[in-house]
Amino acid sequence: MRYIVLLIALLTPISGSAQEWEDRRLFGASDQISLTILSSTDTSFFAPIIDDFIASNPNTSVEYLVTGTADLERTFRAAPDRFDVVISSAMDLQLKLTNDGFAAPILAEDHPEWAQWHDRLFAFTSEPAAIVINRRTLGDLPIPQSRQDLIELLRGHPDRFQGRVGTYDVRQSGLGYLFATQDARASETYWRLMEVMGRVGAKLYCCSGQMIDDLRQGKLVVAYNVLGSYARKQAETSGDLLVILPSDFPITMMRTVLVSENAANPRRAESFVRHLLTVQAAGDPKVFPLPPLVGDYDNEAQRNINLDPALMTYLDQMKREAFVREWENAIVQDE
Amino acid sequence: MTADVIVSGSLRNRLAFILTGGAALLAVILYVAVRLLAAQVAQQGQDNILNASMSSVLDTALIRDGRVTVDFPYSSLSMLNTAADDRVFYAIYEGENLLSGYDWLILPRDVLSERTHFGTTTFRGDPLRVATGSRVLIGSDGPRTVSVSIAQTQDALSDTLYSSSRSVAFLGLGFFLMSSALALWAASTTSGQMRRLATSVTRRGPQDLSPVTKPVPSEMAPLVGSLNTFMSRLDHTLSQSEDFIAEAAHRIRTPLATVRSHAEATLQRVDRTENRKSLQAMVRAIDESSRAAGQLLDHAMVTFRAENLEVSEVDLADLLDELVLSMTPVAEMKDITITMTLDRPATLQGDAILLQNALRNLIDNALKYAPAETDVIVRVSKSPSLSVSISDGGQGFAVDEIETLPGRFVRGKNMGNKVGSGLGLTIAQEVAIAHGGKMTLSNRKEGGACVTLSF
Numbered sequence: 001m002r003y004i005v006l007l008i009a010l011l012t013p014i015s016g017s018a019q020e021w022e023d024r025r026l027f028g029a030s031d032q033i034s035l036t037i038l039s040s041t042d043t044s045f046f047a048p049i050i051d052d053f054i055a056s057n058p059n060t061s062v063e064y065l066v067t068g069t070a071d072l073e074r075t076f077r078a079a080p081d082r083f084d085v086v087i088s089s090a091m092d093l094q095l096k097l098t099n100d101g102f103a104a105p106i107l108a109e110d111h112p113e114w115a116q117w118h119d120r121l122f123a124f125t126s127e128p129a130a131i132v133i134n135r136r137t138l139g140d141l142p143i144p145q146s147r148q149d150l151i152e153l154l155r156g157h158p159d160r161f162q163g164r165v166g167t168y169d170v171r172q173s174g175l176g177y178l179f180a181t182q183d184a185r186a187s188e189t190y191w192r193l194m195e196v197m198g199r200v201g202a203k204l205y206c207c208s209g210q211m212i213d214d215l216r217q218g219k220l221v222v223a224y225n226v227l228g229s230y231a232r233k234q235a236e237t238s239g240d241l242l243v244i245l246p247s248d249f250p251i252t253m254m255r256t257v258l259v260s261e262n263a264a265n266p267r268r269a270e271s272f273v274r275h276l277l278t279v280q281a282a283g284d285p286k287v288f289p290l291p292p293l294v295g296d297y298d299n300e301a302q303r304n305i306n307l308d309p310a311l312m313t314y315l316d317q318m319k320r321e322a323f324v325r326e327w328e329n330a331i332v333q334d335e
Numbered sequence: 336m337t338a339d340v341i342v343s344g345s346l347r348n349r350l351a352f353i354l355t356g357g358a359a360l361l362a363v364i365l366y367v368a369v370r371l372l373a374a375q376v377a378q379q380g381q382d383n384i385l386n387a388s389m390s391s392v393l394d395t396a397l398i399r400d401g402r403v404t405v406d407f408p409y410s411s412l413s414m415l416n417t418a419a420d421d422r423v424f425y426a427i428y429e430g431e432n433l434l435s436g437y438d439w440l441i442l443p444r445d446v447l448s449e450r451t452h453f454g455t456t457t458f459r460g461d462p463l464r465v466a467t468g469s470r471v472l473i474g475s476d477g478p479r480t481v482s483v484s485i486a487q488t489q490d491a492l493s494d495t496l497y498s499s500s501r502s503v504a505f506l507g508l509g510f511f512l513m514s515s516a517l518a519l520w521a522a523s524t525t526s527g528q529m530r531r532l533a534t535s536v537t538r539r540g541p542q543d544l545s546p547v548t549k550p551v552p553s554e555m556a557p558l559v560g561s562l563n564t565f566m567s568r569l570d571h572t573l574s575q576s577e578d579f580i581a582e583a584a585h586r587i588r589t590p591l592a593t594v595r596s597h598a599e600a601t602l603q604r605v606d607r608t609e610n611r612k613s614l615q616a617m618v619r620a621i622d623e624s625s626r627a628a629g630q631l632l633d634h635a636m637v638t639f640r641a642e643n644l645e646v647s648e649v650d651l652a653d654l655l656d657e658l659v660l661s662m663t664p665v666a667e668m669k670d671i672t673i674t675m676t677l678d679r680p681a682t683l684q685g686d687a688i689l690l691q692n693a694l695r696n697l698i699d700n701a702l703k704y705a706p707a708e709t710d711v712i713v714r715v716s717k718s719p720s721l722s723v724s725i726s727d728g729g730q731g732f733a734v735d736e737i738e739t740l741p742g743r744f745v746r747g748k749n750m751g752n753k754v755g756s757g758l759g760l761t762i763a764q765e766v767a768i769a770h771g772g773k774m775t776l777s778n779r780k781e782g783g784a785c786v787t788l789s790f
């Protein structure tokens with residue numbers, strides 16, 4: 001019955017459905033959806049992984065739904081039985097979902113202990129937050145290598161950057177909020193940077209994709225806390241983009257996957273997660289175009305955000321309100 | 336000998352059972368006690384961390400702009416990270432109103448005290464340990480109570496408990512096995528003492544009534560003491576009765592000899608046939624009595640000496656020479672020839688007096704039962720073992736009596752009117768046994784009895 005409803009929902013135009021997806025794609029030849037993946041990752045990154053999965057599991061068809069991290073968490077929490085697999089870059093939200101009992105256990109003993117939590121939440125990428133610059137629009141100004149460099153650059157040339165600086169809107173983006181809170185936790189520099197960015201009228205984005213688009217088109221000179229993986233992919237096609245990992249401390253996020261406790265296809269969902277972890281470990285960029293897991297970095301300051309209950313700290317209502325208020329005070333100055 | 340003892344249980348088994356049973360009980364008690372202790376310690380550990388986490392949250396509570404804010408640090412929750420990835424829940428209340436956290440985590444009613452309240456609840460079937468504390472903030476509008484509950488699942492705790500339980504179970508099992516081995520060893524050593532005593536008593540000769548002189552454990556001393564006393568009493572009684580018999584026989588023999596000489600003298604003087612007959616019968620009876628008394632004496636002497644052999648090198652051939660020489664007159668009187676076939680030298684370690692006594696009784700018997708003008712054959716041979724056989728040409732033994740004849744005062748059916756006490760064969764047999772040999776009775780093919788002493 002659920003399949004039929006789902007099928008009707010899928011066959012009707014997107015505007016007819018209550019949920020607006022950033023992207024929605026069907027893989028596989030079969031008419032019946034046998035696996036529904038709710039993800040915050042652009043389809044282009046996951047298409048080869050899903051194709052590979054279908055190649056080894058014929059008669060499987062996969063529905064891949066993309067939405068922002070914050071929206072993803074809300075959608076899944078509201079209907080955990082509609083989705084089989086949940087993939088998100090917002091580690092804190094994923095961890096809270098797992099903590100609250102939305103994830104089903106999977107035995108994955110080959111997977112490193114630090115990259116899984118409670119046998120239910122599995123990290124499968126290591127992706128640093130980066131400063132991305134459009135070299136063309138930056139002109140002759142020096143390329144900043146750290147947050148401090150960026151602060152000085154913005155302070156020194158406020159007119160050059162007015163309205164041409166971008167970052168995440170932490171109120172809309174779960175990943176943006178995670179990056180911001182981890183940044184703020186690590187250093188006071190974050191607040192000074194936000195203040196400076198607020199002074200030059202920073203533009204706020206919900207997602208990395210739009211930010212990178214605006215950068216490429218020259219609307220932005222610099223974007224802060226952009227997902228390095230997305231930016232690098234764009235930089236391959238556009239020579240103007242320059243991805244810089246802040247030399248002081250790059251915040252590194254791990255993309256995580258979980259299987260819904262109420263999944264309609266638990267066995268297929270589990271085999272998909274196993275498949276995902278396997279191709280991650282194999283590390284063939286044709287099949288797994290995302291940056292693979294890294295445990296140890298050359299730069300000692302760079303560390304993955306730990307998968308532990310402390311991630312829920314900034315999800316606390318009061319703490320979130322206080323953080324957002326402080327953030328708004330720093331960056332939103334043109335109201 | 337043990338066949339007719341009524342056996343009820345075994346000391347060794349009882350001891351082993353009590354000791355191993357005790358060890359098993361102790362092992363179980365050890366397991367339960369250590370497990371309880373481990374559970375307590377593990378729970379204490381979790382409680383301490385929950386308390387620290389809860390306090391670190393509660394400490395950050397303050398009133399800002401008339402509102403209660405709680406800006407708890409990252410470490411509040413990160414300290415709750417466990418190897419088993421335990422899940423964490425919390426709730427922050429102001430009075431009865433939830434400020435933030437999980438609304439289903441309800442405050443316990445009796446929380447309004449200074450001390451941290453620990454409790455257990457469940458979330459979707461998983462057990463949760465909850466630490467709750469509260470603090471009163473003084474605002475401009477009066478006191479306001481902030482309460483914080485931190486809850487954690489108990490996966491790491493049960494992992495710890497499981498592994499410690501396993502270690503303790505192995506410990507208990509090892510303890511039990513070692514104690515059992517010790518118990519079995521103790522039981523068998525203890526019963527070994529008893530068995531050794533029993534063996535040493537069993538191995539004794541039938542006449543050995545000397546006390547047990549080997550050292551025994553103190554617990555066995557009363558038993559061995561009683562046994563020794565009993566045996567010495569028995570020994571005493573036996574020797575007393577032998578003495579009595581010997582004394583009695585001796586006392587009877589002398590008057591009998593006197594009576595016999597009087598009877599012989601009277602016989603010379605009496606002419607009437609019926610008187611002579613009765614006197615002859617009297618002399619016969621006296622002979623019989625005195626012979627019996629003599630044999631009783633012999634028997635008593637044999638019994639006594641058998642226990643205390645005076646061993647020396649004895650040549651049976653010489654001994655027989657002497658004996659036959661002394662008995663030849665009696666033989667000649669009955670027209671009997673004693674033929675000797677002696678395999679010289681026939682030496683053995685033995686008591687000459689006893690051997691002489693035994694052989695004399697046997698030759699005496701042979702002379703008694705052999706008809707006139709026959710041969711009594713005395714033969715000594717050294718192979719296969721040293722043996723002496725004495726055979727006659729008489730009627731031989733009744734076949735059905737051969738087994739019983741050596742018994743005391745048992746007399747054969749074929750004896751006719753011969754004088755005898757029924758002790759001759761008994762004496763010969765006892766001497767043979769005292770020398771580690773045996774006596775065999777048989778009938779010769781050509782007729783007549785044959786007694787063989789083999790050593």
